[in-house]
Amino acid sequence: MDEVAILAKVSKPTVSRALSGSPLVNAKTRERVLAVAREHGYAVNRNAQKLRHKRTNTIAVSIDFLSHRQNHVSDPFVFELLAGVSEALGNQNQDLLLTAPNHNDPDVFQQMLLSRGVDGFIFLGQGHREDMLDKFSALGAPMVVWGAKRKKEAYCVIGSDNVRGGELAGQYLIEKGRRNILFVGDPSHNEIYWRMKGLKSSAENSGSSIHFSEMQLSNFSYESAYESAISYFSEAESLPDGVFAYSDTAAMAIIHALKKLGRRVPEDVSVVGYNDIPGSGFFSPAITTIRQETFLAGELMVSKLMKIIDGKKTKSETIKTELIIRDT
Amino acid sequence: MDEVAILAKVSKPTVSRALSGSPLVNAKTRERVLAVAREHGYAVNRNAQKLRHKRTNTIAVSIDFLSHRQNHVSDPFVFELLAGVSEALGNQNQDLLLTAPNHNDPDVFQQMLLSRGVDGFIFLGQGHREDMLDKFSALGAPMVVWGAKRKKEAYCVIGSDNVRGGELAGQYLIEKGRRNILFVGDPSHNEIYWRMKGLKSSAENSGSSIHFSEMQLSNFSYESAYESAISYFSEAESLPDGVFAYSDTAAMAIIHALKKLGRRVPEDVSVVGYNDIPGSGFFSPAITTIRQETFLAGELMVSKLMKIIDGKKTKSETIKTELIIRDT
DNA sequence: AAAACCTCTGAAAACCGTTTCAATTTGGCG
DNA sequence: CGCCAAATTGAAACGGTTTTCAGAGGTTTT
Known part of the structure; x- marks a missing residue:
């Protein structure tokens, strides 16, 4: 900056002001400084700035x-x-x-x-x-x-609004006539807990009698979700006809498992995901989901x-x- | 740092050395400095460091x-x-x-x-x-x-190794008996260009006569890839029996389009993607693909x-x- | 006992901007 | 022409660290 100052025939503070767009510097002086800076490829040192400003942006x-x-x-x-x-x-x-x-x-x-x-x-x-x-x-x-x-x-x-998301999913499943509903996710995560709550509350408010079950899913990856699902379903008394998964990715893995077990989706089972991730509409079947902006x-x-x-x-x-x- | 220096009864440079693990400082002195620093919640200012070091890490x-x-x-x-x-x-x-x-x-x-x-x-x-x-x-x-x-x-x-990736895809398709092969992607991207080249070269070296076509795909999103595919296929003389898509996401969109048009994948058409993205094995059909580490x-x-x-x-x-x- | 050598420490300078404050110049007005 | 305010500029200090260099004290060597 010193060099720029000398070349532009001004002092260092003036260069600083010119470059930072301070109104305290004369328009012509600013032009001169900017020209020199541009010509010599000068750029202010961000670290010195941060040090002085006590602000890093x-x-x-x-x-x-x-x-x-x-x-x-x-x-x-x-x-x-x-x-x-x-x-x-x-x-x-x-x-x-x-x-x-x-x-x-x-x-x-x-x-x-x-x-x-x-x-x-x-x-x-x-x-x-x-x-x-x-x-x-x-x-x-x-x-x-x-x-x-x-x-x-x-x-x-x-x-x-996780509770609302859960309710929307629940209402959808119930409207589809599903009465044996499975929630998939790990409710020790706060977000997921409320999604489940919303689902339950919509079931309770529906007036129909709904059988509700829950599949814990920890440590997520497609593979482990799929395997958990397979082992869960093989031990379950009955397969669900409606599933609400905490995420679209989980929904995809669950759908895969359901198909493997011979269930048709969406004919036999309706599945709802969450997030509306890119491509969720291109899965087969396309995934009904909760979108967040x-x-x-x-x-x-x-x-x-x-x-x-x-x-x-x-x-x-x-x-x-x-x-x-x-x-x- | 000055304060720490005073509290530890040493000078600023010594504090600096102690904190940066310099061997030039006595073990007992270092202990004292570290204790004071910890106790008073002192942390070196990264910006001053960067300024001085001329290195930002x-x-x-x-x-x-x-x-x-x-x-x-x-x-x-x-x-x-x-x-x-x-x-x-x-x-x-x-x-x-x-x-x-x-x-x-x-x-x-x-x-x-x-x-x-x-x-x-x-x-x-x-x-x-x-x-x-x-x-x-x-x-x-x-x-x-x-x-x-x-x-x-x-x-x-x-x-x-994009050429090799393309070759692997081509060999796979040809082994599957596919002779009407479509490449999907935008070869104005260098990577994609070479994948196509590899595909072509495996076709040429196969000894079979392969019909080769190409579907440009610019400005990717699932939706636009799908729409491009639908309009491409509706104008094409014949539908391909083998597809190599530049990415798994594109493969998913293409498969969706093929199914829409009544083709069965993989029975009627084999599709190969690229990248082995998470979940590509859980699509239906599971996607054959080129993995990169x-x-x-x-x-x-x-x-x-x-x-x-x-x-x-x-x-x-x-x-x-x-x-x-x-x-x- | 003097010389040579280590080990450890501190003073001062350097890194590169911005800000404060004072000074100079310019313009406006009576 | 003299006075006051506004506009513009620069000198010096500051932000927080590291590095260079010199020096103090202690140890070993001759």
């Missing part, structure tokens, strides 16, 4: 990101969320720091904040990290979480987080949640 | 990332790659900066480098950005690209890039490429 995004090694697979849905967040952050001139998958220690996150590596956090998925998130937010970390609302609002949560969700999370970083208050919010019927 | 990752708005969808395969890269970077203590989706301007990337925002780049997918990548690499930017090798090796490319690819890209950043030379490399047969 960087947001850490943490995905409940399951590496291949552990035979986990991340849901395409998360990718959709990430795309939304990425675009929204880009629009706000914020950098997106994707945290390493195995960083699930509150200390690691706090370190990032303390060392001024990032200004705030977006957690995509609560997973089983609720305790960690509670602790972290108790430390006053600026953060927004995709997931399900908690009893006490510790941090800002954006998510779909992931793109808006990204924008919403980012705008909330920016507010929080600026010291303003915001509340958790729920995203539009609708049933997409695919009957063919 | 941050790698920019650019995805040919297609936002929802443009009705594009990113292939789950890219997510797999990203997961691999993320884990590998984490192991090397490098931060991963995910660039905004619309950043496709070499100037933007150069700015990131010049302003010392990042040390290097990983581009996941060449897409239609080859010119940009050439320009950027000509500026001496440290970078590694996932994609297909070019004639002249301008930058380090990691990718599958994405996880190793991530590690390889990162290790290559680290070498390049350290001023060492490396060469492009090809990842294991194998056919996964799913006939059921």
